[in-house]
Amino acid sequence: MLRSVTVNDTNPNPNVLIALRLARDHNLDKEQLLLQQLKDAAVRKVLNGEDFSSGLVALYIMALTASCSDPKHVIADGEDIDLIAILEKKLAQEIKHINETTHPISNYYQVSLDVLALCVTNTSIESVQVLIDAVENDRFKHGTEFSVDTGAMAAIALGCVRQAGGHPNTVQIEEALKKVLTQILEHVQGDGLIGNLYSTGEAVQALTINSDLVPAGPWNKNRTLEKLLGEVPKGSFDNPQAAAQVVPALVGRTYLDVSHLNCSTDQISTHPLCILFADLSHCPVSLSVDNLPLPEITTSAPVTSDEPIRVEYNIEDGLNHTFIDSTNVTVQRGSFLIKVLEAAQEKYPERFGFTTTMTLWGPSLTSVRGLNASSAQRTYWQLLNEKGPLDQGIGSYIPTNGERIFARLSRY
Ligand code: B12
Structure with missing residues (x-):
């Protein structure tokens, strides 16, 4: 912190x-x-x-x-x-x-x-x-x-x-x-x-x-x-x-x-x-002292390795069913999910283009292939794997080799 x-x-x-x-x-x-x-x-x-x-x-x-x-x-x-x-x-x-x-x-x-x-x-x-x-x-x-x-x-x-x-x-x-x-x-x-x-x-x-x-x-x-x-x-x-x-x-x-x-x-x-x-x-709640010096930082970058992993990335308009698409991408082991989205976008900029907004939790996925999530319509880009919804976002979740990831426009 x-x-x-x-x-x-x-x-x-x-x-x-x-x-x-x-x-x-x-x-x-x-x-x-x-x-x-x-x-x-x-x-x-x-x-x-x-x-x-x-x-x-x-x-x-x-x-x-x-x-x-x-x-x-x-x-x-x-x-x-x-x-x-x-x-x-x-x-x-x-x-x-x-x-x-x-x-x-x-x-x-x-x-x-x-x-x-x-x-x-x-x-x-x-x-x-x-x-x-x-x-x-x-x-x-x-x-x-x-x-x-x-x-x-x-x-x-x-x-x-x-x-x-x-x-x-x-x-x-x-x-x-x-x-x-x-x-x-x-x-x-x-x-x-x-x-x-x-x-x-x-x-x-x-x-x-x-x-x-x-x-x-x-x-x-x-x-x-x-x-x-x-x-x-x-x-x-x-x-x-x-x-x-x-x-x-x-x-x-x-x-x-x-x-x-x-x-x-x-x-x-x-x-x-x-x-x-x-x-x-x-401890009396009134007391606080300056006792926490901050040691010099080593690195906060994720620990990735050169070893590549393959991830299947699927996108879907789950509400109006205007598109459903899939691609396989390769990223370094230990990469955050956003790297998978970036790799897919690089391969097929039109089909897998996406945007994010910054929140207190990190980047949130706000549009895929030009289709925006909307708080007025209570829709969002839900992130899932084969077991169900992910409990982290694209800036924190680390996919594993062979994992199937889904981004699906859904309602809340
Ligand atoms: C409400 C809510 C939502 C709503 C937000 C829209 C709305 N208008 O209500 C909806 C249902 C859309 C949502 C979605 C998701 N959420 Co949510 N959400 C919350 C909740 C309950 C409150 C957030 C809030 O309003 N905070 C207060 C305001 C003042 O802070 P804020 O940062 O400005 O709030 C915005 C962001 O938090 C953003 N947001 C909400 N969830 C998430 C998740 C991530 C990863 C990001 C980057 C942003 C984000 O929406 C808020 C409103 O605009 C929190 C609970 C918590 N403990 O924080 C979980 C929480 C933040 N969500 C979580 C998760 C996992 C998700 C999803 C990834 C779920 C999924 N599998 O798809 C998605 C995000 C996907 C994406 N597109 O990037 C986790 C994050 C854990 C983590 N370590 O990253 C939390 C902590 C719940 C939990 N215990 O699992 N969420």
Whole structure:
């Protein structure tokens, strides 16, 4: 995560700052740099009318709050903007859209982030009902499957509102929480993962925050944490965004802690309790020291070998069935999937041309042979192999020799 923070980054990652602030060890220079980049980007996005989805605003608010910077006064370039007011407006638009179409403008993961950000900043929220209704109507989907990530984020948000107290719908909130926690628990795997590798960290937060509503027995937290820790050296969380979403759970913290950090004590001292217990729940949350120097980088390039592998790459308009096509390409072993797409495009620029957009998770496949995915029509280029949908994107997934990969325009 620290290495992903570089000077002149115009697309800074708020998830990374949240995770760096919640972590036990700190590199305060990098945290300061990222904080400044986020302030600059927030002001730029608002003033220039750049894309700023509700969930992204929510993440910015949590990142600023975790850095003891007031999200109501984000000052950069001589401007002073109020991100809370902006989020309230965006959440109102999401709810209006849900009432008109049954879907948010963005998605329920982001609507949950919105409620969470307002909750951790003690802003009164009139819109909790929208999450309760979504739970009741089973609206948390990723593609066509139940989305553990979305259920987890909703449970974190509802857990925050419940703990804050004073909400008129407490009974309904608890009923919704029980239902969504049960759905999350149904996705606990034998190895401890909840959903997949990338949903587990946030699911752990959801179950921890609402532990009094979690039925005793089925879930073994230690097994889950051990499994996650075991994946770290394998590089499963090398994507900074994946690391950012798993770190809070690994250090025993949750997104609800972002509002308890006291930055005025940064750089003062280590507290004996923090040293004595590896688990940060024993460590006063106000303490953070500058104790994480960044060693010189070796290389972050993927480990490829000269040995070639062959991959079958298939593309398909799975909705209007205007085309279906296939080709075999050769790439170096260890290459990311995007290399397969590039090799196919090089061979047949017309048939296998594609475009991507950059997101916090890396490049996302947005068009193939000129056919664009559209959030308005709720279509996307789904990535699959013979076993089913991939759990990583084109910038992270490493295909194996002989693998058959499919990019299929689908609906969500
Ligand atoms: C909603 C969602 C989707 C929606 C996004 C559209 C929409 N308007 O809702 C849809 C259904 C299209 C989708 C698709 C995919 N998704 Co998705 N998605 C999510 C989810 C639940 C929330 C994302 C979000 O809104 N974040 C908040 C906003 C503020 O951040 P953002 O970066 O601006 O959000 C955008 C990107 O995240 C992008 N996006 C969504 N998923 C993915 C996946 C990848 C690899 C990339 C590069 C971008 C991307 O869409 C978001 C909205 O524009 C996350 C859960 C999570 N834990 O993050 C999974 C998640 C990010 N998705 C994931 C995956 C694997 C995919 C797919 C590759 C699945 C597949 N086999 O086809 C595809 C992407 C394929 C492609 N074309 O490149 C994984 C990524 C894991 C990883 N290590 O890479 C996650 C973490 C879920 C999981 N636990 O498996 N996704």
